[in-house]
Amino acid sequence: MSSDITRGARARARTEITAAIKDEARRQLAADGAAKLSLRAVARALGMVSSALYRYFPSRDDLLTALIIDAYDSLGEAAESADAALAGAPPARRWSAVCEAVRRWALAHPHEYALIYGSPVPGYSAPQTTVPPAARVGLLFLRIVGDAHRAGELSAPELPPVLRPEAERMAADLAPELPPETVSALVAAWAQLFGLVSFELFGQFNRVVEEREEFFRHAVARLADGVGLPRG
Amino acid sequence: MSSDITRGARARARTEITAAIKDEARRQLAADGAAKLSLRAVARALGMVSSALYRYFPSRDDLLTALIIDAYDSLGEAAESADAALAGAPPARRWSAVCEAVRRWALAHPHEYALIYGSPVPGYSAPQTTVPPAARVGLLFLRIVGDAHRAGELSAPELPPVLRPEAERMAADLAPELPPETVSALVAAWAQLFGLVSFELFGQFNRVVEEREEFFRHAVARLADGVGLPRG
């Protein structure tokens, strides 16, 4: 992709306006939710007329898709850079750091979090282009656990025989070099991590959990145990 | 509360119409989501005029509140009757049965699940009347764990010192007879349970987990371990 300098002013303006549209749309997402995201309201806020937006996004759903991809990428980047800052650290420490980065990102971007991990937007079906960004955090966890495995540090989680074929299928799809029981446990821990974040963010911890950071820290450390990571 | 027979025809009709409004609203919830729930559309579907609905629900938000309370109660009842069917069984079996009842209810009522455990509805703030119904499932888990405790069957989960004051506060609020480390672990397991259900329901398990029932069953059994319940 060419830089802003080598591209013409026209292309540069287009990039800037596209960014401005997404920024304003994110603002409205926070105020009214994804279901009510409206091209007209975005246009009004930008001093444009609604029909002009169709030159940038062919439909409301395409704008929504762009926001979803940006949100997954923003979260993925937050998680990846938290991990990169701990290069060479024990896997359990990287695990915890990434979990905490996920939580921090969610607290800082609650509406974008709701967009990607909350209720599906009625009538909207995410296209395949959202899949790779959506997979970033999961793949990062697989890399961390993979590093532990290569170092011979992984203990094998329990796996009932009835679940073995499924675990083998998941491992073949996601990480053929890892033991199936590890992959299965990791997928469960991944879902449980987001359960903790969602409960905090969506208000289920109100009047129940007060010291949320410490509570979360301990819970994700126990999740790491469940996956078989050695304590850092 | 008097029965339908002792009340007048007027009151009976009112009850029936109120139920019909809520039924139709639930249908629309499934189609368009909570954010777009509209008194007008409900009225249209029922062959009423929109202003007539205001005799039953003073505002759109009151209708939404009624649906939320019904959803929590419906889930609570499903969970409680799953537990009641296992009276006298080992706590770990009751735990699993309740978790599976929660999942089954969620799969059968995905939009009502999204209403209560998904993203908050923008602009809507749940009144205090939703709190008791919302607490039913959590209280049921506390009873199951309390029974195990009284039977001397509970093992104490790990608890880092930094979390002890918070755990003691939670225990004092929720179940003073239980060890604080147990209460803290239970709250975490509770959030993680809903993480598993939400991921399945909201599509994060698509192309990842296929044998969802077995996967879930194993995961919640490990959650029971984490709380300190003896294996059933």
Added chain:
DNA sequence: GTCTATAGGCGGATAGAC
């Protein structure tokens, strides 16, 4: 690329007659 204008809808809420 942006504008005006337009088509063809939708919503919450209230007043006042019956």
Added chain:
DNA sequence: GTCTATCCGCCTATAGAC
């Protein structure tokens, strides 16, 4: 309790001029 009528607002999307 239900009706009509009304206020005042909102939306997606397109056509065609500039």
